[in-house]
Amino acid sequence: MNDIAPLRLAIVGLGTVGGGVIRLLEENGALVARRAGRAIEVVAISARDRGKDRGVDLSHYEWVDDMASLPSRADIDVVVELIGGADGPALTLARQCLTLGKPFVTANKAMIAHHGLDLAHQAEKSGVALKYEAAVAGGIPVIKGLREGAAANRIKRVYGILNGTCNYILSTMEREGKAFSDVLADAQRLGYAEADPTFDIDGIDAAHKLSILSSLSFGTEIDFPSVDITGIRHVLAADIREAAALGFKVRLVALAECEAEGGRNIGLFQRVHPMLVPVDHPLAHVDGALNAVVAEGNFVGRLFFQGAGAGEGPTASAVVADIIDVARDEYGPAFAMPAEWLQRQVKADAGQRTGRAYMRFRVKDRPGVLAEITAAMRDANVSIESVIQRAAVEDEGALVALVTHQGALACIDDVLRRLGGSDSLVDTPMVMHILD
Amino acid sequence: MNDIAPLRLAIVGLGTVGGGVIRLLEENGALVARRAGRAIEVVAISARDRGKDRGVDLSHYEWVDDMASLPSRADIDVVVELIGGADGPALTLARQCLTLGKPFVTANKAMIAHHGLDLAHQAEKSGVALKYEAAVAGGIPVIKGLREGAAANRIKRVYGILNGTCNYILSTMEREGKAFSDVLADAQRLGYAEADPTFDIDGIDAAHKLSILSSLSFGTEIDFPSVDITGIRHVLAADIREAAALGFKVRLVALAECEAEGGRNIGLFQRVHPMLVPVDHPLAHVDGALNAVVAEGNFVGRLFFQGAGAGEGPTASAVVADIIDVARDEYGPAFAMPAEWLQRQVKADAGQRTGRAYMRFRVKDRPGVLAEITAAMRDANVSIESVIQRAAVEDEGALVALVTHQGALACIDDVLRRLGGSDSLVDTPMVMHILD
Numbered sequence: 001m002n003d004i005a006p007l008r009l010a011i012v013g014l015g016t017v018g019g020g021v022i023r024l025l026e027e028n029g030a031l032v033a034r035r036a037g038r039a040i041e042v043v044a045i046s047a048r049d050r051g052k053d054r055g056v057d058l059s060h061y062e063w064v065d066d067m068a069s070l071p072s073r074a075d076i077d078v079v080v081e082l083i084g085g086a087d088g089p090a091l092t093l094a095r096q097c098l099t100l101g102k103p104f105v106t107a108n109k110a111m112i113a114h115h116g117l118d119l120a121h122q123a124e125k126s127g128v129a130l131k132y133e134a135a136v137a138g139g140i141p142v143i144k145g146l147r148e149g150a151a152a153n154r155i156k157r158v159y160g161i162l163n164g165t166c167n168y169i170l171s172t173m174e175r176e177g178k179a180f181s182d183v184l185a186d187a188q189r190l191g192y193a194e195a196d197p198t199f200d201i202d203g204i205d206a207a208h209k210l211s212i213l214s215s216l217s218f219g220t221e222i223d224f225p226s227v228d229i230t231g232i233r234h235v236l237a238a239d240i241r242e243a244a245a246l247g248f249k250v251r252l253v254a255l256a257e258c259e260a261e262g263g264r265n266i267g268l269f270q271r272v273h274p275m276l277v278p279v280d281h282p283l284a285h286v287d288g289a290l291n292a293v294v295a296e297g298n299f300v301g302r303l304f305f306q307g308a309g310a311g312e313g314p315t316a317s318a319v320v321a322d323i324i325d326v327a328r329d330e331y332g333p334a335f336a337m338p339a340e341w342l343q344r345q346v347k348a349d350a351g352q353r354t355g356r357a358y359m360r361f362r363v364k365d366r367p368g369v370l371a372e373i374t375a376a377m378r379d380a381n382v383s384i385e386s387v388i389q390r391a392a393v394e395d396e397g398a399l400v401a402l403v404t405h406q407g408a409l410a411c412i413d414d415v416l417r418r419l420g421g422s423d424s425l426v427d428t429p430m431v432m433h434i435l436d
Numbered sequence: 437m438n439d440i441a442p443l444r445l446a447i448v449g450l451g452t453v454g455g456g457v458i459r460l461l462e463e464n465g466a467l468v469a470r471r472a473g474r475a476i477e478v479v480a481i482s483a484r485d486r487g488k489d490r491g492v493d494l495s496h497y498e499w500v501d502d503m504a505s506l507p508s509r510a511d512i513d514v515v516v517e518l519i520g521g522a523d524g525p526a527l528t529l530a531r532q533c534l535t536l537g538k539p540f541v542t543a544n545k546a547m548i549a550h551h552g553l554d555l556a557h558q559a560e561k562s563g564v565a566l567k568y569e570a571a572v573a574g575g576i577p578v579i580k581g582l583r584e585g586a587a588a589n590r591i592k593r594v595y596g597i598l599n600g601t602c603n604y605i606l607s608t609m610e611r612e613g614k615a616f617s618d619v620l621a622d623a624q625r626l627g628y629a630e631a632d633p634t635f636d637i638d639g640i641d642a643a644h645k646l647s648i649l650s651s652l653s654f655g656t657e658i659d660f661p662s663v664d665i666t667g668i669r670h671v672l673a674a675d676i677r678e679a680a681a682l683g684f685k686v687r688l689v690a691l692a693e694c695e696a697e698g699g700r701n702i703g704l705f706q707r708v709h710p711m712l713v714p715v716d717h718p719l720a721h722v723d724g725a726l727n728a729v730v731a732e733g734n735f736v737g738r739l740f741f742q743g744a745g746a747g748e749g750p751t752a753s754a755v756v757a758d759i760i761d762v763a764r765d766e767y768g769p770a771f772a773m774p775a776e777w778l779q780r781q782v783k784a785d786a787g788q789r790t791g792r793a794y795m796r797f798r799v800k801d802r803p804g805v806l807a808e809i810t811a812a813m814r815d816a817n818v819s820i821e822s823v824i825q826r827a828a829v830e831d832e833g834a835l836v837a838l839v840t841h842q843g844a845l846a847c848i849d850d851v852l853r854r855l856g857g858s859d860s861l862v863d864t865p866m867v868m869h870i871l872d
Binding site for chain 1: 456460463464467468470471472473569575576577580581584585586587588589590655718721733734735736737738739740741742743744747749750752753754755756757759760761764766767768769772773774777
């Protein structure tokens with residue numbers, strides 16, 4: 001091992017993940033060196049605030065105030081960016097590194113979702129690695145699983161649970177029967193949710209990750225803006241209860257599908273939204289802050305990956321896996337094929353999709369309401385598979401919940417339009433598609 | 437893509453998997469070429485019997501009768517071995533290829549379990565790839581997952597469901613309440629089990645795969661002979677029923693753990709045997725012919741991979757993933773580190789292990805039997821967590837099934853010794869450890 005020079009790192013960003021990477025390299029250093037074929041050394045560290053107490057002794061690493069000096073340093077082989085944020089210093093650093101031919105490892109999903117294609121072009125031009133395993137599903141090696149493990153397959157669909165905060169909230173609501181806002185407040189107190197939880201609970205974080213998985217799966221250019229996003233704010237404890245009675249769990253599912261016609265891709269469908277998952281589907285057993293990804297390939301069938309989607313240890317594990325790939329010189333184009341071969345894909349027309357859906361109405365407790373809803377369903381040509389009506393429970397009001405038969409999902413929108421003006425409804429109905 | 441020469445393959449062995457690889461390369465060829473960065477061409481094929489109808493048109497591939505001529509051919513870049521068998525022609529071919537410096541891809545678990553270390557030494561000496569993703573868990577990229585995805589971790593345990601035939605039989609017994617022999621006969625008729633099912637149902641196939649996962653996980657030399665193996669022949673439908681009543685499923689689990697003391701490995705524990713899996717553990721939801729692998733890393737936590745463990749499509753998917761790695765020039769030492777760094781590990785003393793166990797006794801239906809069993813448990817210092825006694829059901833006889841508290845598993849053997857001569861027992865008691 002001694003005849004190969006160590007791989008020298010600069011680590012930029014010393015929050016939870018940065019601290020985790022340093023701790024991992026200290027604790028597992030000998031093992032990592034055996035697997036990487038060479039020692040891995042941290043030669044420089046940088047972050048915004050040098051004075052901050054990070055609970056880890058950093059005194060034996062060279063502190064660098066000006067991170068812009070790192071990309072050009074000859075004694076640094078790889079820059080590891082753990083600052084976060086789509087733009088700003090992370091992006092500036094990435095561009096500097098890749099332009100100057102410095103391999104770049106990042107955990108930054110927002111930056112990859114927004115600028116991954118440009119960065120990949122630059123990395124290829126310079127002939128250096130751009131690695132981002134930790135950007136999707138934390139410790140689960142799903143980038144590698146899609147880029148390499150499933151590389152022989154045409155991927156039909158890729159989907160999963162990509163946000164641990166939402167999954168923690170939904171599975172806690174399920175277990176404790178509590179309302180969304182109460183569970184969110186608990187999660188914030190326990191550190192499972194940020195003080196500003198918007199990115200997580202409104203589905204943006206999951207959408208960043210989905211757009212990356214899409215590109216890898218379908219060989220398309222990353223297209224974050226075309227992801228349709230609905231978060232979990234409007235899921236009631238009652239929805240979870242009724243879903244359970246109908247044989248489903250509620251999960252925030254990120255799903256992408258490349259629609260094909262005669263072997264040609266004709267449109268990319270990408271959506272993050274709460275869905276009903278049948279209880280016998282592997283995603284139904286993904287509880288708490290876990291993440292999971294399913295890829296359906298035309299030869300391999302259904303591949304399922306599950307693990308910790310966030311946190312110091314798992315994220316550090318993914319970052320260091322990337323570093324080991326660079327140390328082994330086992331890396332290639334960031335998105336599985338040269339960036340210029342990625343295809344630009346139009347957004348699929350969601351109105352053409354078929355499936356089953358769950359609809360829930362909060363209604364006034366008076367005669368004729370169920371007749372009004374079912375008439376709207378009939379007029380919109382939506383066929384009902386099962387229906388539950390419950391008398392008012394606490395402050396949730398009376399509920400009508402139903403599951404439709406397989407059909408055109410556009411007709412569901414028609415039901416909502418027909419019921420739009422009705423004063424039988426207390427608020428906007430909830431629609432969740434069913435994962436089939 | 438046109439400026440890089442195609443990667444030229446010889447495929448040896450044209451059974452289910454060989455046919456699948458050819459079909460995959462024909463059907464997904466353009467996509468595979470984009471991901472591999474170059475076209476992949478089959479230039480020669482070989483198998484024992486040229487005349488056999490394989491249901492696929494092979495007339496446009498060059499047929500080679502003498503496979504020994506392939507390793508030295510300059511117009512072949514990779515030899516893909518899909519013959520099977522630990523020794524014999526597969527091994528001869530592997531040795532020829534690796535000695536002559538020809539990259540070698542195989543799906544042959546028996547050969548890798550028995551000769552993988554030697555072959556890895558030879559591959560490294562010649563500086564060529566030795567790849568075997570399809571040898572373990574079919575289409576699931578678990579070799580890659582451990583070798584690369586989890587590479588930053590000290591793996592504490594690796595375990596899983598590695599034999600689809602056994603899992604199919606156990607989950608069918610569970611669903612239909614049928615006896616082992618009846619389900620096996622059905623499985624043979626349906627093609628889920630071989631005419632001679634010994635390798636599968638006696639756990640040997642799973643043990644081959646486990647020995648490979650151990651080596652990758654712990655950095656140890658493959659040690660197949662030290663795997664303790666018990667198959668599923670003696671599992672009764674009643675065991676599955678009682679296990680369910682106690683909150684468990686019965687699965688054939690292959691489990692390896694490298695026991696450490698003060699950071700040093702002191703022994704390798706490898707066992708394949710039917711176990712009780714708590715219903716809330718991910719392995720409890722692995723039904724039918726699926727495979728699954730769990731790796732527990734010191735940073736990543738619990739990683740779970742699930743998918744099809746056998747069959748034409750999934751196995752071909754794994755073989756071609758390896759071929760793509762070779763085409764990309766992204767490969768390294770076969771067992772994650774140079775073969776000379778792998779450590780020889782003594783077999784751990786299983787008698788030192790602790791845990792919970794399920795014990796089932798078929799007993800004569802007469803007074804005092806339960807007292808006799810519980811006295812033996814007390815004398816052996818085994819504490820009982822729960823017990824079920826059932827009157828005789830059909831031809832299974834009266835049953836006593838129980839679950840012990842956490843304790844030294846060696847004491848379970850003591851219970852069996854104490855009850856050894858008892859004429860209250862109809863046959864040998866069944867012991868299954870509990871996965872905790």
